[in-house]
Each structure stands twice: as structure tokens, then as C-alpha cells.
Amino acid sequence: MFLPPKPIYPVDGIRTIEALVAPHAQPSLMERAGRVAAEEAVRLTQDRAGHVLIACGPGNNGGDGFVMARRLLQAGRNVTVAFADDAAKLPRDAAAAFAAWRAAGGETVSDFPAAPANGWALVVDALFGIGLRSPVTGRHAKWIDALNAQHAPRLAIDIPSGLDADTGRVLGTVFHATTTLTFLALKPGLLTHDGPDIAGVVNVHRLDVDPPNYLQPMGLQIQPGILRPFLRQRLQNTHKGCYGDVGIIGGARGMTGAALLAGRAALKLGCGRVLTGLVDAAAPAVDFTQPELMLQRPDDVIEHATVLALGPGLGDGEVAATLLERAIRQARPVILDADALNIVAASENLRSLVAAREAPTVMTPHPGEAGRLLRSNTAAVQSDRVASTLDIARTFNAVVVLKGSGSVIATPDGRWLINSTGHPGMASAGMGDVLTGLIASLVAQGWPAESGLIAAVHLHGAAADRLAREGIGPVGLTASEVAEASRGIFNAWTIQATKGL
Numbered sequence: 001m002f003l004p005p006k007p008i009y010p011v012d013g014i015r016t017i018e019a020l021v022a023p024h025a026q027p028s029l030m031e032r033a034g035r036v037a038a039e040e041a042v043r044l045t046q047d048r049a050g051h052v053l054i055a056c057g058p059g060n061n062g063g064d065g066f067v068m069a070r071r072l073l074q075a076g077r078n079v080t081v082a083f084a085d086d087a088a089k090l091p092r093d094a095a096a097a098f099a100a101w102r103a104a105g106g107e108t109v110s111d112f113p114a115a116p117a118n119g120w121a122l123v124v125d126a127l128f129g130i131g132l133r134s135p136v137t138g139r140h141a142k143w144i145d146a147l148n149a150q151h152a153p154r155l156a157i158d159i160p161s162g163l164d165a166d167t168g169r170v171l172g173t174v175f176h177a178t179t180t181l182t183f184l185a186l187k188p189g190l191l192t193h194d195g196p197d198i199a200g201v202v203n204v205h206r207l208d209v210d211p212p213n214y215l216q217p218m219g220l221q222i223q224p225g226i227l228r229p230f231l232r233q234r235l236q237n238t239h240k241g242c243y244g245d246v247g248i249i250g251g252a253r254g255m256t257g258a259a260l261l262a263g264r265a266a267l268k269l270g271c272g273r274v275l276t277g278l279v280d281a282a283a284p285a286v287d288f289t290q291p292e293l294m295l296q297r298p299d300d301v302i303e304h305a306t307v308l309a310l311g312p313g314l315g316d317g318e319v320a321a322t323l324l325e326r327a328i329r330q331a332r333p334v335i336l337d338a339d340a341l342n343i344v345a346a347s348e349n350l351r352s353l354v355a356a357r358e359a360p361t362v363m364t365p366h367p368g369e370a371g372r373l374l375r376s377n378t379a380a381v382q383s384d385r386v387a388s389t390l391d392i393a394r395t396f397n398a399v400v401v402l403k404g405s406g407s408v409i410a411t412p413d414g415r416w417l418i419n420s421t422g423h424p425g426m427a428s429a430g431m432g433d434v435l436t437g438l439i440a441s442l443v444a445q446g447w448p449a450e451s452g453l454i455a456a457v458h459l460h461g462a463a464a465d466r467l468a469r470e471g472i473g474p475v476g477l478t479a480s481e482v483a484e485a486s487r488g489i490f491n492a493w494t495i496q497a498t499k500g501l
């Protein structure tokens with residue numbers, strides 16, 4: 001249950017590890033990769049007889065494909081290898097793998113082969129791996145399109161061809177995998193931006209190498225194990241004063257719901273009290289659905305809360321900016337979301353004030369807000385989500401989550417993590433407000449800002465995943481339901497952690 005976080009390496013990290021390991025590796029890393037790829041193919045075709053098609057490219061990814069083909073042939077499987085690059089130009093290991101394939105009696109076809117009468121049992125993409133440098137074009141692109149058109153499971157070797165391993169951007173044409181078998185460690189591009197849609201089920205094989213022995217992980221995929229030290233059973237002899245007061249500032253006219261959602265979510269995760277300061281002067285004095293929320297004047301909330309979350313439905317007026325400045329000047333943890341981020345982004349004064357804060361700051365931009373914070377745009381942010389998040393964290397001296405598919409968390413000292421819980425059913429109004437409430441609640445209860453952010457992001461997605469499994473979503477999932485389910489999962493985690501499970 002409490003798995004440790006998984007290491008992630010961008011391409012330069014994988015290359016560093018490879019350079020340290022390869023000279024002493026016996027059998028070679030490519031032999032290991034091809035063998036496990038063949039085993040994966042056997043597993044994927046357990047209930048599918050017939051031919052396996054492997055498309056091999058001009059580099060070492062192609063080399064993995066040749067080893068895989070040889071292993072499958074030796075195991076008695078029918079294999080067709082499509083290869084139309086220049087064998088004389090293959091890199092050394094791949095050339096050896098090609099020669100071994102030929103020596104084992106294997107052949108290659110240089111035109112994309114027609115499918116057998118009953119179709120391929122499996123199609124395998126060994127065209128490009130982490131060495132892809134530019135968009136795939138020409139024959140390689142046509143082959144990728146042809147592979148995608150087959151009615152068969154699709155296995156990508158190391159990374160789907162056409163996917164940028166560092167960013168998850170599609171470079172030209174991309175292989176749509178149902179399974180990706182990746183080597184040594186996860187790469188960021190498999191986990192964020194378009195990666196999760198393209199890579200299918202991602203299986204990691206370390207090839208009998210322990211990458212962190214050679215290079216400290218450059219990023220981490222969040223797993224519940226990272227939260228375990230913070231999950232503690234409450235002492236009997238405590239009271240609500242021990243669990244902090246969350247202050248929510250937001251809810252301008254027409255957007256009061258956003259602030260109420262954040263407040264309710266905070267309540268569901270266990271903080272002592274939630275003070276909600278609604279900016280709309282005509283807002284109701286009580287939340288009749290959740291009367292536990294204390295609705296107060298925003299100025300009073302800023303005065304009294306132990307943690308301040310600003311932004312849900314805050315609006316962009318002068319009142320909002322004044323409240324925001326006051327809050328930012330407080331020596332207390334502050335969470336900036338939504339309109340608070342937009343106001344900060346547009347104000348030189350507030351930018352400097354945030355960057356100079358000594359108490360923790362958490363920022364929760366979606367890509368549009370991130371673009372404003374970085375004075376760039378959404379597309380630029382998305383083109384490298386990890387780098388963008390790190391940039392915001394450094395610029396504002398804040399722990400930051402860049403939300404969306406594969407949310408990225410970064411710290412001012414240059415660490416980063418990717419979250420893999422959650423699904424597109426969460427692309428609905430109010431989800432971000434709930435996340436803000438969850439973060440605020442944990443920080444109010446004494447979690448360090450960084451761990452509170454990591455926990456809330458993972459929990460938020462895990463709650464949505466559980467609901468989808470139960471048929472509540474993905475489509476039509478509401479933010480309030482996610483807040484409810486987060487409570488259940490959080491309590492289950494705490495019980496398991498304290499029982500030592």
C-alpha cells in the first residue's frame with residue numbers, strides 16, 4: 001500500500017546512468033532490454049495466437065527490437081521484423097543485435113507488411129526511443145500511422161515513437177501504445193502532458209540496474225509512501241484548537257460557490273475551523289448546506305486564520321487586490337490559487353512581495369495561470385511542464401503545483417515530482433477550489449507546506465479515481481463528491497499508516 005516514490009529521469013539522466021553501467025554490463029543492457037521485451041510480448045499475447053510484428057528503427061531502440069525478435073523466434077513464435085533503415089549505419093550494439101537476428105535465421109522486410117488474414121497478435125514499436133530529436137516525418141511517420149491502424153495490442157519499446165521523453169509533447173506523428181515497456185526508470189514524458197494518453201499502461205523494467213545507485217533521482221513519481229511519516233493518529237487529549245484555522249478568501253459576486261467549495265473541502269480533511277471570508281458584500285451569512293463554515297468579513301479572516309487560502313472566486317477588483325496584499329504580508333502560510341495568481345502575476349509589487357515572503361507560500365496554477373505568472377503563455381508552459389513549474393517555484397520562492405494531466409510539483413530548491421492519480425473527469429468547475437481547500441486543511445494541521453501540497457494533490461486524484469471505479473464519473477464527477485471521497489481515503493491511509501500496514 002505505502003509504496004515508495006518512483007524515480008524519474010529525463011534523457012540526460014538516463015544517458016548518465018547508461019554510461020556508468022554499460023561498460024561493465026554482462027549481458028549488455030540491450031540484450032536485457034530485448035529479453036524483457038520478448039517476455040512482455042509473450043504475456044500480452046497469452047490469449048492471442050499468431051504473428052508478432054516488430055518495426056525497428058535506425059538506433060538502439062531498433063536494436064532492442066532485433067533482440068526481442070530473436071528471443072521470440074527462439075521461443076517458437078512467428079515474428080515479422082520491418083526495417084528499412086541502413087543496417088550499415090546502425091550503432092554498434094544495434095548492429096550486433098541485427099547480425100544476431102540474421103544469424104538466428106531471422107529476416108527483415110523493408111516495406112510495411114500486410115497483416116496476416118487473422119491480423120497481428122501484437123504490433124511492436126521499436127522505431128525511436130529516447131534518441132528522438134525532431135518530429136517524425138516521411139516513411140517513419142507512415143509506418144507509425146500504419147502500426148496505429150492495426151487491430152491489435154500495441155507495445156512501445158522504451159517510449160512510444162514520436163513522444164518527447166522529457167516533456168510528453170508529441171513530435172510529429174506518434175505511436176499510440178496500449179502498453180509501454182520502459183527501461184531503467186520512468187521518464188517525465190510518459191507521465192505528463194500528452195504522455196499518459198499516448199503511452200497506455202506503463203511498465204518499468206530496471207534491467208537489473210538500480211538507477212539511484214548511479215545517479216540521484218532527478219524527479220519522483222508520487223506514491224503514498226512519501227506521505228507515511230506525516231500520517232499520524234490523533235491523540236485523544238486534543239481539541240479543535242490543535243488542528244488549526246483555515247481562512248478562505250474569495251467568493252466575489254457570482255462566484256461565492258468557489259470559496260464555499262474550498263471551505264467545505266478544508267472541513268472534510270480535518271482542520272479545526274474554517275473561516276470563510278466572502279468578498280461579495282451581498283453574500284449569505286450562512287452556508288445552509290454546511291453550517292459548520294464560519295462566514296466572516298474577509299478582513300477578520302485574514303486577522304485570525306492560521307493558514308490563508310486566497311483565490312477561489314476572488315475576482316480581480318481593487319478590493320481583491322487589497323485583501324491579497326494584506327494576506328501576503330502576513331507571516332503565515334499562504335496558498336494562492338485562481339484569481340489570486342492572476343492578480344499577483346499582473347502586479348510588480350505583489351510579485352516582489354510574494355518572492356520575499358519568509359513563511360511558506362503554495363501556488364496552484366493551471367497552465368493558463370502559470371503562463372501569466374511566467375509572462376509567457378499556456379502553450380509555452382505546456383511545452384515543458386517540469387521546467388515551467390520549476391521556474392515558477394524559483395521565481396516566487398514557493399512550492400508550486402502545475403495542475404492538469406500529470407500534475408507537476410516543484411520546490412524553490414529545484415526538486416520536482418509528478419502525480420499520476422486523477423483523470424479527465426476532473427476537468428470540471430470547482431475541482432481546483434477543492435484542491436485548495438485540501439491543501440489548506442493539511443497545512444493548518446501542521447503538515448509542512450511541501451508535504452501538504454504533495455498529499456493533497458495525490459489524494460484529490462486518488463479520490464476521483466476511486467469514484468470513477470464506482471461509476472461516479474469519470475464523466476459528470478463533481479468537485480463536492482471529490483471532497484467527500486478525499487476524506488474517506490485520508491482516513492483509510494491514516495489507519496493503515498498507524499497500524500504499520
Ligand SMILES: NC(=O)C1=CN([C@@H]2O[C@H](COP(=O)(O)OP(=O)(O)OC[C@H]3O[C@@H](n4cnc5c(N)ncnc54)[C@H](O)[C@@H]3O)[C@@H](O)[C@H]2O)[C@@H](O)CC1
Nearest residue numbers: 018029030033059060061128129130131132133134135158
Ligand atoms: N539508455 C539505456 O541504457 C538503454 C537504451 N536502450 C535503447 O536505446 C534507445 C536509445 O537509443 P538511441 O540513442 O540510439 O536512440 P533511438 O534509437 O531512440 O533513435 C536514434 C536514432 O534515430 C535517429 N533519429 C532521431 N530523431 C529522428 C527523426 N526525427 N527522424 C529520423 N531519425 C531520427 C538518430 O539519428 C539515430 O539514428 C532507448 O530508447 C532504448 O530503447 C536499450 O538498449 C537498453 C538500455
Ligand SMILES: Nc1ncnc2c1ncn2[C@@H]1O[C@H](COP(=O)(O)OP(=O)(O)O)[C@@H](O)[C@H]1O
Nearest residue numbers: 403404405422423424426427429430431432433
Ligand atoms: N485530465 C486530467 N487529469 C488529471 N487531473 C485533472 C485533469 N483535468 C483536471 N484535473 C485536475 O482537476 C483540477 C482542476 O483545477 P482547475 O483547473 O483550477 O479547476 P477550477 O478552476 O474549475 O476549480 C486540478 O487539480 C487538475 O489537476
Ligand SMILES: [K+]
Nearest residue numbers: 125128157159
Ligand atoms: K519506441
